[in-house]
Amino acid sequence: MRELIYWLELQRSQWYSRDKLLAIQSRRLRKLLDHAYRRVPFYRRLYGERLNYEADPSTILKELPPVDRWTLVNTPLSERTASNINLAKCLPRRAAGTTGEPVTILETKGSAAYWKALYLRRLWACGVRPGDKIMRTLPTIPAAGINFFSTGILKGLSRLNLRFINMSRSVEENVAMLLKFKPDVLIAQPSDLVTIERRCEQLGAEVAVKTILTTGEVLTPAVRRRFEQAFNATTYDSYSTVELGNIA
Incomplete structure (x- = not known):
């Protein structure tokens, strides 16, 4: 709450x-x-x-x-x-380490809740609304942002309207899941989404979503246009160090 x-x-x-x-x-x-x-x-x-x-x-x-x-x-x-700080009441957060050795920090329940509120504001600003079906790619090494959907009050709210695409699975399995779930919102690293988009094109599968939110990597103008044309979706970019605010 x-x-x-x-x-x-x-x-x-x-x-x-x-x-x-x-x-x-x-x-x-x-x-x-x-x-x-x-x-x-x-x-x-x-x-x-x-x-x-x-x-x-x-x-x-x-x-x-x-x-x-x-x-x-x-x-x-x-x-x-x-x-x-009472260490017994702290929550550890570990960066994914995709750009080097991972960093571990500690945060209080209050700071964790505030971080989630900032993430929720980002989703809302991008047009995500209650009831939207969200599909999130899950990298081999998950970043802290994944926990946003799996803890706290939002865990229950997201249970029916959230699916994870695990990039360690085959692209065929992930495309099948995408076509079956028919999400309104896709949250993914650009490179992961390019892989999925290419396979959809090869299969002749049409996928239309309302919103795409990229994260974890820089989104180039060319790739943005590619996503918007392939998925008929508005695409938003958010590239940042997720643990920066928590460190402060």
Whole structure:
């Protein structure tokens, strides 16, 4: 239920004035930086004396050293964990590691619910609605985003309207599942969807969906056009590091 409450708050925030949004961002960023410096050994060592609490948080942020993936990989999880966190109540999240060695982080139930609310807002913004049948490709090494559909209140809501295409199966099996389920929404990595689309074309099978959401890889303009023509669907791209917000 918490994720739905957060989602409603996020939906309302899109109508806030620019000044109100900036004020909220400034307040939360100051709180975040203060928490990181005082509670997390890794950030306290990284920031040193760079934090000027009298300065505008957005200015402070520009002056702080960047943190890349390999810095996180090479830093023990204990040094990246806040000292006031109850580890027994944390949820581990592990990146898929498709671009290198995977990163493990810990998050609270509250931060996990907020992450789900952000994901739900993305789906809603792309036109996904209750009752839509969703088909999600499942890579050999699942990313954290897969858990969005399998935990919390949305687990029950998605049970009847969700199917996974496991890319470790044969393309023939996956195409058969696609044709049988007839989804309204496809969520997939572009390369996986290209494989499925090619096989559909070879079989002369016509598949029409309402919405395609790509993730995990960069979607090129040419591939976007290919999907929109082949599936007669509006295609949205979302390429990001899913664990970034949780790390913060």
